[in-house]
Ligand SMILES: Nc1ncnc2c1ncn2[C@@H]1O[C@H](COP(=O)(O)OP(=O)(O)OP(=O)(O)O)[C@@H](O)[C@H]1O
């Protein structure tokens with residue numbers, strides 16, 4: 385399907401009474417919207433996206449036909465930025481994304497959009513006394529241009545939709561398991577990385593409490609260097625974990641609160657006053673060791689850094 | 698991801714925990730692109746996290762509209778959190794530090810207000826809640842008055 389068909393389709397031909405083809409196509413899409421939507425509902429694109437009810441597919445088809453009518457009315461048949469597309473851009477994006485999720489490649493989606501042209505063209509030809517006459521032909525050409533533009537619009541939304549899919553998956557990768565590591569006799573640490581939602585903080589709390597028991601730990605370090613956002617829910621989870629560790633006889637130290645997060649916590653109104661905090665995992669470990677009478681000399685940050693790095697990685 | 702996408706408003710769904718992570722990520726990116734500093738980004742993202750969670754938990758889900766603002770002098774970001782849940786009957790009470798109708802800390806609404814420059818709640822019992830916040834990218838000069 386070519387999109388580069390001449391612009392003359394929107395300009396009236398020598399026949400003065402004849403409406404421009406784009407206007408005729410627009411009127412046709414309005415007049416026959418229902419029939420077009422019914423036929424599209426059985427086309428692969430709509431049928432496979434709207435699997436729950438055919439009514440939904442018809443409804444979506446109506447919306448697309450209405451949008452195409454608006455684009456044709458504006459005469460911008462080959463303009464993927466035509467404002468008429470706005471009403472259905474989101475919907476088309478969702479449809480393309482839904483097709484992409486089933487594993488069909490972009491070419492396949494393009495072919496499915498292209499396949500919408502023929503049922504509509506058939507209805508269009510039937511509107512003319514002579515379905516193969518010049519007037520009918522001109523209108524079918526206009527419709528073909530318009531459907532080619534629709535295909536480009538879908539492809540464009542499909543590309544941004546799959547970008548979003550990839551980014552979302554990357555976000556969710558942050559939700560990896562959180563290992564509890566033994567840093568020293570009686571000292572365990574858990575480097576938290578990523579989003580600390582309720583489900584995950586439950587896992588963290590359980591594995592930390594298990595480790596406290598297994599290692600007979602007296603100190604537990606929660607390092608939040610890798611937590612991008614500390615909101616009231618995350619803070620609440622942290623405080624509950626600290627309280628639970630205390631009940632198990634271990635002292636909890638929260639390390640790695642970055643300056644931006646410290647300021648935000650204060651504005652939010654969260655009181656971490658009862659929680660012992662240290663700047664870095666290394667500082668927290670130094671504190672735990674000194675409390676156990678382990679002399680490690682003046683803590684040169686460089687000296688303890690490898691342990692901290694190993695933990696946060 | 699193209700930068701241009703954030704020049705225009707975007708609407709994101711809020712219907713699951715995964716959506717919350719996505720909202721935070723998108724707000725952070727939009728704020729960074731508008732030149733927000735790290736502290737400002739963190740504040741706005743945290744406010745967004747609170748409000749989006751309220752939309753999900755108390756409002757039963759909804760959406761957020763992210764709108765970049767440009768006055769010519771400063772750049773800002775407006776976030777509208779919209780749900781059609783039960784609404785907030787007593788707004789003054791809901792805005793009180795520590796008030797929660799569930800098991801939270803009750804700091805979401807009041808805390809979010811302190812983290813942004815403009816804050817507005819429009820809620821009708823039985824019809825839903827819209828919380829609108831705006832933050833501006835302030836130059837690094839400390840002389841500029843902060844949020845009220
Ligand atoms: N979108 C909303 N729809 C209905 N009620 C809401 C909404 N947002 C907030 N509320 C009400 O306002 C109260 C206070 O909200 P706030 O976010 O401050 O605290 P919270 O959500 O209960 O706890 P948290 O500190 O974890 O956020 C809520 O408990 C709830 O009753």
Ligand SMILES: [Mg+2]
Pocket residue numbers: 747750751801804805806
């Ligand atoms: Mg809340």
